[in-house]
Amino acid sequence: MTIDDIARELNISKTTVSRAISGKGRIGIETREKVLKYINENNYRPNALAKGLAQSRTFNISFVMPEDYNLTELSFFQNCMWGVSSRASDLDYDVIISMVTENDISRLERLVDNRKVDGIILGRTLENDPAMEYLKKTGIPFIAIGAAEDKSVPQIDNDHLAGCSELTSLLLKKGIRKLALIGGSIRNIVNQNRLKGYQDAFEKNKIPVDNGVIYTDACSKIKIEEAVKELLLKRVECILCMDDAICIHVLNTLESEGFKVPQDIKVASFYNSRMLENHQPAITSLQFDAMELGAASCSLLVDCIEKKEVADRTLLGYQLVINESTKV
Amino acid sequence: MTIDDIARELNISKTTVSRAISGKGRIGIETREKVLKYINENNYRPNALAKGLAQSRTFNISFVMPEDYNLTELSFFQNCMWGVSSRASDLDYDVIISMVTENDISRLERLVDNRKVDGIILGRTLENDPAMEYLKKTGIPFIAIGAAEDKSVPQIDNDHLAGCSELTSLLLKKGIRKLALIGGSIRNIVNQNRLKGYQDAFEKNKIPVDNGVIYTDACSKIKIEEAVKELLLKRVECILCMDDAICIHVLNTLESEGFKVPQDIKVASFYNSRMLENHQPAITSLQFDAMELGAASCSLLVDCIEKKEVADRTLLGYQLVINESTKV
DNA sequence: CTGAAAGCGCTTACAG
DNA sequence: CTGAAAGCGCTTACAG
Numbered sequence: 001m002t003i004d005d006i007a008r009e010l011n012i013s014k015t016t017v018s019r020a021i022s023g024k025g026r027i028g029i030e031t032r033e034k035v036l037k038y039i040n041e042n043n044y045r046p047n048a049l050a051k052g053l054a055q056s057r058t059f060n061i062s063f064v065m066p067e068d069y070n071l072t073e074l075s076f077f078q079n080c081m082w083g084v085s086s087r088a089s090d091l092d093y094d095v096i097i098s099m100v101t102e103n104d105i106s107r108l109e110r111l112v113d114n115r116k117v118d119g120i121i122l123g124r125t126l127e128n129d130p131a132m133e134y135l136k137k138t139g140i141p142f143i144a145i146g147a148a149e150d151k152s153v154p155q156i157d158n159d160h161l162a163g164c165s166e167l168t169s170l171l172l173k174k175g176i177r178k179l180a181l182i183g184g185s186i187r188n189i190v191n192q193n194r195l196k197g198y199q200d201a202f203e204k205n206k207i208p209v210d211n212g213v214i215y216t217d218a219c220s221k222i223k224i225e226e227a228v229k230e231l232l233l234k235r236v237e238c239i240l241c242m243d244d245a246i247c248i249h250v251l252n253t254l255e256s257e258g259f260k261v262p263q264d265i266k267v268a269s270f271y272n273s274r275m276l277e278n279h280q281p282a283i284t285s286l287q288f289d290a291m292e293l294g295a296a297s298c299s300l301l302v303d304c305i306e307k308k309e310v311a312d313r314t315l316l317g318y319q320l321v322i323n324e325s326t327k328v
Numbered sequence: 329m330t331i332d333d334i335a336r337e338l339n340i341s342k343t344t345v346s347r348a349i350s351g352k353g354r355i356g357i358e359t360r361e362k363v364l365k366y367i368n369e370n371n372y373r374p375n376a377l378a379k380g381l382a383q384s385r386t387f388n389i390s391f392v393m394p395e396d397y398n399l400t401e402l403s404f405f406q407n408c409m410w411g412v413s414s415r416a417s418d419l420d421y422d423v424i425i426s427m428v429t430e431n432d433i434s435r436l437e438r439l440v441d442n443r444k445v446d447g448i449i450l451g452r453t454l455e456n457d458p459a460m461e462y463l464k465k466t467g468i469p470f471i472a473i474g475a476a477e478d479k480s481v482p483q484i485d486n487d488h489l490a491g492c493s494e495l496t497s498l499l500l501k502k503g504i505r506k507l508a509l510i511g512g513s514i515r516n517i518v519n520q521n522r523l524k525g526y527q528d529a530f531e532k533n534k535i536p537v538d539n540g541v542i543y544t545d546a547c548s549k550i551k552i553e554e555a556v557k558e559l560l561l562k563r564v565e566c567i568l569c570m571d572d573a574i575c576i577h578v579l580n581t582l583e584s585e586g587f588k589v590p591q592d593i594k595v596a597s598f599y600n601s602r603m604l605e606n607h608q609p610a611i612t613s614l615q616f617d618a619m620e621l622g623a624a625s626c627s628l629l630v631d632c633i634e635k636k637e638v639a640d641r642t643l644l645g646y647q648l649v650i651n652e653s654t655k656v
Numbered sequence: 657c658t659g660a661a662a663g664c665g666c667t668t669a670c671a672g
Numbered sequence: 673c674t675g676a677a678a679g680c681g682c683t684t685a686c687a688g
Contacts, residue, residue: 013675045441049381050665053680085427089435096422107417113373341659378681381664
């Protein structure tokens, strides 16, 4: 069934039918009702392709995922995508996935060149991000999840800085002073923010930071183990981990070294996906709602596509979950 | 730039340009070369929407993911989707994600009703799968990953049955007799196959199965722990786990009960995603290439869409990885 | 081998 | 408030 059939059946013009459906343009209330009723009863669905061609829009957006992720990120991207997809449905968009690597964004290029999408959500950004460079040249609407260097692209993220600062402060206020930090690649902008949050807390509490207990770029299991062992020698009271993947290795190392949490040493994580959920003792951590982030980023993008005014930078909240693992 | 511009520029008709691009219909070799050259030089890309409207095709397919998954499945779906997406690109399709729950397939319905896709890959099937029922009614081409009850829908999967049978056999041949099995929901067809593979191995080796050491529907951490403790009392020599999520809980329980693998008890897994990868000792397991499965399922679906002859059932291989954890 | 024309199913300025 | 007509950018039967 097409718009034409409806028009013929109802003895009105295609134009009128179109107007009744879209709600655009003046139309008599009765006529509209009549059309809507007919459509409902006969279960008519407009052809998205035809509509798209006429309006040069696809009603598709793309969610871009990187290839090189660890398990924490996996779960993040998954939840985030879920949020995107769910909000997109509500706004009558669909989401096409596009997977890229640091060196190969050809899939994304194809998608854009073929005009299969109206806009793009970058699931993560890198320093000198090739995807971002490319997208800027094309002029297609896009936004970035996470902080981007380039302030001209709308970005959205949870407030990692504030969260990390609050969690660190809380531990300092408990009287913990020898508070170590282990984190991943500092090229990653979110890790820069986490570090900054940690430092901010010390500053706010007027306590000097000991750089000797900060280990960044601990990207492998081995490096994490080494860091933990060194920290044990330094007799730190608590280890803060930048995410739960790191935290798991830290916990395993502590266990095999014979240290009990929280009696002998305390542990907390700046990011808890799902991996820590059953751990004994429960881990004090920051929790972020990746689905909500996805949904919000979808709305943001659609606003961009529809040329509404959008904020340069949107910050979403976090939850501080205090658990057994930091009990003094 | 449109096909019209090219035609005008080259003083030929749109028809001819279209033929040069599509390769369909008779066309002079020189004319074609000329068009192709022009297109290449001017970086023309056909409008997918217009092409789609004319052919009533979208060149999109959908990958349907369930909502309720554990971490093992998460990693499976992710890799599988990667494979689908990558193969789709090669075949000039794009993939729209569609997320469903056991009770709510409205997203999928919307997608199909709006005619946004040419075909569907069901990432998983259930008994009395509502998505499958719905898709059959619509007549849209679709395939299922994993075994489906309904033999009329093309299905593709790794050969879990053969894999599980081979792994079990191998352990029996090592002389292990008290060989326990812990698995998840038996409503899940893949788990039925795993159980069957286990039983087949005993039969082939003419050894009686002891149903007292088979625990299925061990879906929670608690149930797994209980099962392990019971098995320890029964003094089994080896525990086979249906997947790595179960395996991790088994390993943790063994550790806290003070049992060493493989000295005191052996452990193996019928499915290894990525969660086990750094475990000490390394775990004997079956490995499946989810990306390859995704890619193959994409090819299969595209064949269906293009009305080629396809097999009812395609079985992909597996890898048997023998490790420390089953060393006698 | 090539082209004019109709068609895919919508939208939207323009006219009334 | 409503409609005839042109247009979105392709494809494809039909004719030559």
